[in-house]
Amino acid sequence: MTSPQMDVGEYLSRIGFEPGSGPRPTLETLRSIHTRHLLSVPLENLTMHSGELIRLDLHLFYDKIVKQRRGGFCYENNGLFSWLLTALGFQVTLLSGQVKSGFTGCYGPPLDHLILMVVVEGRSWLCDVGFGSAGFSSPLSLDTADPQERGHCMHRIREDTGMFYLEWQSDESSNECKDWDVLYKFTFEPRSLEDFTKMCMYHQSSPSSIYFCKSVCTLLKPEGRVTYIGRRLITKTFTTEGVMKHTRDLKDEEIPLVLAEVFGVILPSPLTPKDEEITPPQVKY
Known part of the structure; x- marks a missing residue:
């Protein structure tokens, strides 16, 4: 129900x-x-x-x-x-x-x-x-x-x-x-x-999880995909020649505006940008 x-x-x-x-x-x-x-x-x-x-x-x-x-x-x-x-x-x-x-x-x-x-x-x-x-x-x-x-x-x-x-x-x-x-x-x-x-x-606590190690937001677009990660904005555009990729470095103060304008995401609390290396898990699955 x-x-x-x-x-x-x-x-x-x-x-x-x-x-x-x-x-x-x-x-x-x-x-x-x-x-x-x-x-x-x-x-x-x-x-x-x-x-x-x-x-x-x-x-x-x-x-x-x-x-x-x-x-x-x-x-x-x-x-x-x-x-x-x-x-x-x-x-x-x-x-x-x-x-x-x-x-x-x-x-x-x-x-x-x-x-x-x-x-x-x-x-x-x-x-x-x-x-x-x-x-x-x-x-x-x-x-x-x-x-x-x-x-x-x-x-x-x-x-x-x-x-x-x-x-x-x-x-x-x-x-x-x-x-x-x-x-x-x-x-x-x-x-x-x-x-x-x-x-x-x-995923919220392990150094082996991408979600713990990196702040991420990604959205499919009709023409490609746009991805925020850490302090970068990555735009992929699909063309007849292949994939065109553009990366833009972001300052911390730019990130909330980018999230709002590009993804429509408005956070209720301040974001701590993160982009750390991921630790391989000790146990192999």
Whole structure:
């Protein structure tokens, strides 16, 4: 039953989705709201770098993302997105992913990342609105190992002895024969939001977590992607010739204005910019 404090129509308005007579649980609807969420709600961890604690509570997610027009990291974005999909009549299963760090080359612990499996018209789809720059703009089919093009990126899902690997070809690679790089691995074991409580704290306290080591905010744009990290603003623009990348150094006093103007994010407390090296985890997963 939908909580009176959480309204589907308000969420859809937040992401700019105009359903007309009302959205139905179809593949077309799933694709549309997945993309609209990514174009409207940033992936960001600024709460933990402005003196506050993130707790796994759907009502808090809703207040932050819909009411305050903020973003969140994977547990918040995908957690709230799963509520929306369920309210719209979709069959949703929460899954655990383990991200392979681009900085350390190591996988995160189990329950490192929250992702969603959605079944529509007898077919299974991977949804993820909480991953960032290497993510996919619309759901990926879980029923094929073939490459799947989403926007300017190519992804595929490879299975090996019961473990599934999401891989991509980097949008910045200039090679004609691009390598496939693993983004994260996962299984189909159903999870609940509460299962991720310990890892939610880990990401707010561990030097092996990118979220603890770096203040981040990133948003998909129709023409590319814009990312704030530490004291830098990185803009990617997709062209017919490839990806054009521009990096701008920021002064501390510029950051709140950039967050507001570029991402629509206004923080209730002062931000402490952070961009430290990530410590590889002692335990290999």
